[in-house]
Amino acid sequence: MRRHACVSDNEGVTAPEIAPRRSMTGVIVVWVVAAVAAVLVGILAPEDWRAAWMGVGMGLVIPVAFAVQLWSGRSQGFIQRVALSVIGGLLVMGFIGVGLGLATLFSA
Numbered sequence: 221m222r223r224h225a226c227v228s229d230n231e232g233v234t235a236p237e238i239a240p241r242r243s244m245t246g247v248i249v250v251w252v253v254a255a256v257a258a259v260l261v262g263i264l265a266p267e268d269w270r271a272a273w274m275g276v277g278m279g280l281v282i283p284v285a286f287a288v289q290l291w292s293g294r295s296q297g298f299i300q301r302v303a304l305s306v307i308g309g310l311l312v313m314g315f316i317g318v319g320l321g322l323a324t325l326f327s328a
Contacts, residue, residue: 246288254281254309258316281309
């Protein structure tokens with residue numbers, strides 16, 4: 221006797237996304253937030269406290285990365301996008317921090 225397939229059974233075939241969202245947009249947004257945070261630290265923090273405030277700025281970038289990636293609504297590659305956001309933000313803040321350190325060193 222042949223068993224009939226249920227109406228909801230599509231035999232493992234998944235429907236493609238009709239209009240997939242760009243996954244790199246959220247990553248780049250986090251990098252821009254990290255750059256803005258590093259520049260604000262460079263402008264507002266005293267020279268002796270810049271390194272400490274860079275850590276605080278990076279601590280704020282991490283939840284922003286989670287929030288932006290959760291807001292995108294895509295579950296595929298979530299961990300990779302968050303990791304790329306955080307590591308990229310760390311690198312952006314690091315490059316700006318090195319630039320601020322060199323500017324402080326040569327301004328005297």
